[in-house]
Amino acid sequence: MDPTPRHPHMSILRTLQLLIQRGAWERWDDSTAGRSNNNRNEYSPSGPQPKISANLLDKTKLEENEISSATKRACGYIEPENEKNRSVTSMIQQRELGLAFSSSEKCRIGNIFLPNYMTKVAQYNSRAFCGSYSADGKLLVTASQDNLLHLYNTEDGEFREMKTIDTQNVSWSILDTAFSPDGKYIAYSSWSEALSLCPIYGDSSVQESLTLTPADMGRFCIFSLVFSSDSREILGAANDGCLYIYDRECHQSTIKIKGHADDVNSVAFADNTSQILYSGGDDGLCKVWDRRTLNEADPREVGVLAGHMDGITYVDSRGDGRYLLTNSKDQSIKLWDVRAFSSKEGETNTRKAVVNQDWDYRWHTHIPKQLYTPKTLLEGDTSVMTYKGHIVVQTLIRCHFSPAATTGQRYIYTGCGHGRVVIYDLLTGEIVQELHGHESCVRDVSWHPYHQELISASWDGVIGCWRYSSFPQRNIEEFEY
Template identity: 65%
Template sequence: MGTSTSRRMDDSDSRSRSDDSSDQDADLATILQYLIRRLVNSGQIHIISSDRDDSDDEFVAAVSPPKIETQPNTRKLDKSEISFSTKQTCGLIHKKGEERPNSVAAMISERERGMFGRPGFSFGDRCRITGSYLPNSMKVAATYQSKAFCGTYSRDGNHFLSACQDRNLRLYHTNDGKFRLGKTIRARDVGWSILDTAFSPDGTHLVYSSWSECLHLCRLYGDSDNQDALPLCPRERRFCVFSLVFSSDGREILGGANDGFLYVYDRECNQRALRIDGHDDDVNTVAFADNTSQILYSGGDDGLCKVWDRRTLSESHPKPVGILAGHMDGITFIDPRGDGRHLISNCKDQSIKLWDVRVFSGHTAQNNTRRAVADQNWDYRWQKVPKKLANPKKPLDGDTSVMTYRGHSVLQTLVRCHFSPAFTTGQRYIYTGCAAGRIVIYDALTGKIAADLKGHKACVRDVSWHPYKQELVSTSWDGTVGLWTYSGLYKMELEEEAEVLNTDDAGSKVLRRSQRIAQLKERMRQQMKQNSGNSNC
């Protein structure tokens, strides 16, 4: 499979620590080819080394946030099915299409007056309320001496797993509302860093990947040294898996690798089940579309997102059922919505795109994406974003995405993005890490930034939202893990609630309302005092 050397080296995650002399000779040849290509294409030369030593584990400072000159274009989104269904799920409209009250205070008032026709709030009502109190205050949950690469909650939210460049996986207990370290697992056969982790669906195992020909499976209970190597038997010697995920039944593990292939490992048969030639460059991200585990998504440095159907997939002649094109650079992460129809993709072109897999891209769009990616002559690991990417005048011809979100930086590493949880927000939000040390939360319905959380001093590579609580955990290259919660009542919220409390004419409740308003004011003062003393906020 023909691949571009320059694109192969276009990822900070793609560096090995091997000290083997033959590896160093091969690396030197690769570097020379890369420099020659850069000289021919752009006249710019950057001396780099593909091997890293322990002295290179210094933190990379955060870059400046991007300046977006254009307003989000929601024309396609406003007409889409996902817009209407999201508004219903998160309580913005009734099932009949009627609009909900605009504020939480107004919703409480209407409920008390019986306007909803029922004594309590519906699921949509609860999502509408909790979605109004997004996490906004950070406290440091853990500190490491190396870059934190991955961090994710378990499916039930009772555990949090972090992976650090110091080659340790740390499992925290979060079921009691605290953040307690339960176990530290020393990873094996690690080059550069642990690149990805995943919990098994039943919560009893975890798997991690690195620069290794094997995945490694660990039991979460019992001996922490009890690890099984899962060989993938690749053809290339310098091999790594950038992304991995369990199937819904836990039997299979899907991975995307730097050789352009997708790998499926069968845990029951203890062997590789599939090896799919998927992309013309690194496969940076893979995912299952839904709980059936039949539809696969993959995205790579070729800028394309591909959709695969296991039921019609042939290893000898792999052909995707469809391709989604519209990005102008390599895709760093994919997150499915779980409905089997929609997904989001984060990209080095500094955007997140929302896709409907029922609308595939034609050959024109695919070729335009390939040309756009081939024309890129910048290195996102250390160079500034070209203006044509940060603020493009128009989308690529043939772009079939439903919506594009801009305002975060995708630099230095494979920054990730996710849909917010259905339980607390109705998946109204899209959130992502940022090279500027931020967590950016977009309103999926408007494309605007709903929250811009600043608290880290270096790139935030991964963010995980608790499945049942309004809490975020961010993992950053500054070596910290941040726990974000909602803190404080804003003045507008206080005024709204006071207004509602004073609209009832029942004189017997006036004193109680006055006391409640006084309590709210005191609570706000205490929160402001607490936040002013928290340097991480």
């Protein structure tokens, strides 16, 4: 649920005016269909304003955190003043003497050649919502509002469509997809009381329905889903404020966690143990859960990460059980260290900030100045770093850490409501690449785990593949099948 605006009549009139001007009566995002009118936020919008910290946004906390030195080591970072003494040319000369490149040197070279040129993989007749590589990078799955899954083989560097899969019980759109780690299945979600599981190989028309909640509950949706490392369980984020875990061996939903005061938009496992869970919701909070100490009857999070001023659209784990990213409707990505949870005061300030928002990111083209150009942080914000420059509007836009194998996880990349893919330098907060090529919102992005190429899925119906080119052209080429 979106919080009630401070001036509800003005907000409604403003929204109606925008809808009429833009002919956008049917422009819903993931979370529009099925929303109720119940406001479950505990704070009144007429209450006190959230406390703002006097500290300006800077890199101090980042530079003092272990992630800075660890990332520098992993990506072969060289201080700018020493860069000229350790050029790529000198590295190649060393290799000719028989000294093989280390993994960090490979990443350093790879980071010089970031994707900058888009080739069109596919053009659909409806909005593309999802596009992601499998863990080994050999497969790509895409999904759009045509209710089809498109599966591509990418082993030879080309995109050869293996099959088109008709989905079942899909309402509005397919909202998320996930490959099972064992490489045998794809799971997908929509506005439905059940997830769906289909085999990658063999007859994909034979699909298993994984029921999470009774059909008579009303409109229900899983916005985000992810497999456990052993492929046995699926974790889902739902519009009823709950996290669900479906056990494929037991053929039933085994855990339901009432976690947030509003829609849960994204979930992630912290690492391969599948014991620590992250969740982010429209209440603006990211919560950390430990299944080993969880009491389903009275679920209590291990800790809360607070500091956003609007709802969270996506959560991505670094995979080490320590660091994660959150993308938010407050137009920022935040980097977190789970060893530094937020205080009750920080949590309260986030809740107040969210409930006091008087705009609707799904419709309004004008982003409030206090969100897009803030000079301060909320008091109690424990994030390590805040990254700003992309636009989060219309839909639940996603962000990720770049791959360890090719970049040393030096970058953060995200879709954008203005049709861009934006790549940030994790170490500096600067935008190092803005990829222009789409005509509408880029909702999903996926960087190949072992190659310097990046997939973007846009509401213009285009699936794009970004690679490095010495002479990027303005015209977009298309793959030949």
